[in-house]
Amino acid sequence: MNINSGDQVLIISPDDKTFLLTVTEGKKMGTHLGEISLGDAIGKPYGDRIYSNLEHPFLLLEPTLEDKMMKVKRHTQIIYPKDAAFIILKTGIQSGMRVIECGTGSGSLTIALANAVAPNGTVFTYDSREKHLENARMNIENAGYSNNVESKLRVAQNGFDEEGVDVVILDLPSPWDGIPAAAKALRGGGRIASLSPTYNQVEKCVENLEEHGFVYIETMELLLRHIRVSAGKTRPVDRMVSHTGFLTFGRKILSKKEETIDESSDPFRAPSNS
Amino acid sequence: MNINSGDQVLIISPDDKTFLLTVTEGKKMGTHLGEISLGDAIGKPYGDRIYSNLEHPFLLLEPTLEDKMMKVKRHTQIIYPKDAAFIILKTGIQSGMRVIECGTGSGSLTIALANAVAPNGTVFTYDSREKHLENARMNIENAGYSNNVESKLRVAQNGFDEEGVDVVILDLPSPWDGIPAAAKALRGGGRIASLSPTYNQVEKCVENLEEHGFVYIETMELLLRHIRVSAGKTRPVDRMVSHTGFLTFGRKILSKKEETIDESSDPFRAPSNS
Amino acid sequence: MNINSGDQVLIISPDDKTFLLTVTEGKKMGTHLGEISLGDAIGKPYGDRIYSNLEHPFLLLEPTLEDKMMKVKRHTQIIYPKDAAFIILKTGIQSGMRVIECGTGSGSLTIALANAVAPNGTVFTYDSREKHLENARMNIENAGYSNNVESKLRVAQNGFDEEGVDVVILDLPSPWDGIPAAAKALRGGGRIASLSPTYNQVEKCVENLEEHGFVYIETMELLLRHIRVSAGKTRPVDRMVSHTGFLTFGRKILSKKEETIDESSDPFRAPSNS
Amino acid sequence: MNINSGDQVLIISPDDKTFLLTVTEGKKMGTHLGEISLGDAIGKPYGDRIYSNLEHPFLLLEPTLEDKMMKVKRHTQIIYPKDAAFIILKTGIQSGMRVIECGTGSGSLTIALANAVAPNGTVFTYDSREKHLENARMNIENAGYSNNVESKLRVAQNGFDEEGVDVVILDLPSPWDGIPAAAKALRGGGRIASLSPTYNQVEKCVENLEEHGFVYIETMELLLRHIRVSAGKTRPVDRMVSHTGFLTFGRKILSKKEETIDESSDPFRAPSNS
Secondary structure (H helix, E strand, O other), X not given: OEOOOOOEEEEEOOOOOEEEEXXXXXXXXXXXXXXXXHHHHOOOEOOOEEEOOOOOEEEEEOOOHHHXXXXXXXXXXXXXXXXXXXXXXXXXOOOOOEEEEEOOXXXXXXXXXXXXXXXXXXXXXXXXXXXXXXXXXXXXXXXXXXXXXXXXXXXXXXXXXXXXXXXXXXXXXXXXXXXXXXXXXXXXXXEEEEEEOOXXXXXXXXXXXXXXXXXXXXEEEEEEEEEEOOOOOOEEOOEEEOOOOEEEEEEEOOXXXXXXXXXXXXXXXXXXXX | OEOOOOOEEEEEOOOOOEEEEEOOOOOEEEEEOEEEEXXXXXXXXXXXXXXXXXXXXXEEEOOOHHHXXXXXXXXXXXXXXXXXXXXXXXXXXXXXXXXXXXXXXXXXXXHHHHXXXXXXXXXXXXXXXXHHHHHHHHHHHXXXXXXXXXXXXXXXXXXXXXXXXXXXXXXXXXXXXXXXXXXXXXXXXXXXXXXXXXXXXXXXXXXXXXXXXXXXXXXXXXXXXXXEOOOOOOXXXXXXXXXXXXXXXXXXXXXXXXXXXXXXHOHHHOOOOO | OEOOOOOEEEEEOOOOOEEEEEOOOOOEEEEEOEEEEXXXXXXXXXXXXXXXXXXXEEEEEXXXXXXXXXXXXXXXXXXXXXXXXXXXXXHOOOOOOEEEXXXXXXXXXXXXXXXXXXXXXXXXXXXXXXXXXXXXXXXXXXXXXXXXXXXXXXXXXXOOOOOOEEEEEEOOOOXXXXXXXXXXXXXXXXXXXXXXXXXXHHHHHHHHHHXXXXXXXXXXXXXXXXXXXXXXXXXXXXXXXXXXXXXXXXXXXXXXXXXXXXXXXXXXXXXXXX | OEOOOOOEEEEEOOOOOEEEEEOOOOOEEEEEOEEEEHHHHOOOEOOOEEEOOOOOEEEEEOOOHHHHHHOOOOOOOOOOHHHHHHHHHHHOOOOOOEEEEEOOOOOHHHHHHHHHHOOOOEEXXXXXXXXXXXXXXXXXXXXXXXXXXXXXXXXXXXXXXXXXXXXXXXXXXXXXXXXXXXXXXXXXXXXXXXXXXXXXXXXXXXXXXXXXXXXXXXXXXXXXXXXXXXXXXXXXXXXXXXXXXXXXXXXXXXXXXXXXXXXXXXXXXXXXXO
């Protein structure tokens, strides 16, 4: 697999500085260890090197999804890879699906969702701030996912254009603003996920999900701890991120109110969250 | 999206017992709340219900990847969804890729990997125990991923058949048994991941990865904590899984030993893991 | 240090069953490995053994504070040793101090507090349920701390009898019920600590502490994770307690409202909790 | 409780800078908010204020044990309060006991131990580096615990002078260097605790404890997570300390080899650590 013009490449300096760059013939980049010509990478395999004009080797690596997510230009707090990965697996997002994301932000989660539905699925991503959408569109394009993303300028309360989607992801300060629209857009059996930093948001979000008939509602958090491995001196690292956000999940069912006289007796209306 | 004959469906009883079953015309299943006819589900949308002969409603949900992973028939300790999801994102596995898994076990991780490379990629999964492979093959087929998986009976030390693969995942008691073969099978820039429960395995694995020229080696663990959300009484749950395993990652580069007289001076031979 | 009649001794069977018993001449106890005569322990050093009538050895160990706390007869959820230890250090409780505890429960925290103020300090412990106080008094006496504890039947809202105490500990479902009384009972510079399982309690508690002029308010939680150590196979254990409670701390200052015309400008009225 | 000359006082500026100082008549201290005269604090109650020559109020608080531990002058990594508190409770250290500490370091744990055995107990603290002992002695004196501490310049391998002590704490890079001496110095039923940052140290330490006949060996770690509490916006803080050290505990029993012909059959010689 050789590098082509237009590919995003992770370029790493001998002292471990990393650059996520689009390889272009004729483009040069100044670094603290001399100038590198990005065109030198064309035709080389990943894992190979190019050299600066000061003869320093720069490693050429294929960016992983994590690299792409962490290197977006940020206007907002990004979603961490650990959380994005778990949301995708937990909601069962896969190749070919149609997914709505509400709260595009910097587009890091959009990129992860687009990667999961590729090559033929679509992420419909909504944000209420044009400035954020513009930045996110650029990040998504740089990461190579423009074909799998449609972005729209809209507040959640105004609803979504799509129907029968597989999954809706809410990344909103007030996730409940998007829940009625999500309930409408989702097909039966579709999943919803919401990310929020505070327990207060989570509490109100879960209440709203229950009111809108979602079932199997669960909330959780993921903690990532690095280990410093070294022969005879292996130990957890000193510091870690303590909190990124709480993740809340639910599933949409088809309400059949006519079947039960006393609605509270329908077991699927009152899911246990304990 | 209506349910077809042959689909795996998550069927949930009114008292929250879950069954992952393949819908088949004429097949019946006895439950503690009466008998259900699986054929009744055919043509219904997900989120709808069928009824037992005692008139109890059973919910029909589309299984997510998590449901499929957690419901495999187990001969071994399975890989948890949180770890599988993170491995996939971190190694950049995506639709169309060719991935080797060494240590099939019960096939839960195989299913997650197959889902990630679908529709056109392939997971080559190796195990040294025929009994486990048989069980895993059945689990993979039930989950609908047979077209994306090739399983092989072989010990890691005997090497892999594939070359130029994108990612290798090792789930072995002695991951170092698979590292030489992984280094050979991976293309430049390819990624490796290894899962191990003990510090001792991690320490020896990292040493071996360094010896085989892998770089950007990192080890970490993920902790998943559920939150019990209830208006006015929200709190973390009482008990949690404390440990599933440590995850170690690395990237393959193309060694260019001829370029450096003193090998130790090549910065990419001595990656920092701190 | 030899065992005397009346001492509480931790007696351990060969198969690791532990009994916390008061040694008494003539008292016998039936076990699954035969009958032991507690009087046999008198005069023996700790670390020695006695034998059942079936010749099985039972180890005699001195109970630590943890043993005493974990072996109380429980009517309520007990405070865990990790939390009790941290509360004591963080509030600076030490030998000779006068401490109020509100919410005696089963008395496990009372025992830890009494141990910390011994030999000459006193813990004044309040509870609104006579049944709990009776049980706690028995636990406290068995543990040998009756001289350092005064227990009182009273609801927090009715105030405490003591003034100028060093520390107040609240273990109440509604900690704010005890905050006004605590603010009154504490001397200047005295500390308060509150334990609560839910975020909602913590939020309301902190608001109340701020309203009552407490400063340097902090909330935190402690997670205890056991490691299974075994040569070549060392790893965290599989399961752990995920949550016992949140701990909130504050310090009382002397309000001097006359000094500042605009109260909001007094920096000690608006402590940062971020 | 009014402040006397010679007392250590925690003085806090309006912008939350904290100073742990010994109040002395005539002593002045320059701050970024003007000069304060420490003698002004004499006779004032804790919780009161003094004023700089620029009229800024400085709060006078009584230092807790945590304040004293965290404010020592550091030559080495200090023991964190959460770990010190748990060690003291878990080993059952209390007023009047005789305790050996090996590895004085900066004396922060020494201060916590001295506080726990006060007023009449003694901590015998050993270190091999005179420079560290000198610094620790100064820290211990400033904290007011000189009467409860005897410090000695010695390497652990050369043994301890004391016999029949209640508890031994090892804070050594090679804790096994101190285990034989600890086994000799402890009375029957006495407890040992060791702190180490790496799992390799823990593994070797536990092996050594078993060889020296210690039983009920346990290893664990404590994680402390702060919560940012604010009405409607309560959440865990962003970052935390991920690792301070592993804590290993054991208890000494009296070996009675003559009683068992086959030593391996004595159940107390082969404690389970699982």
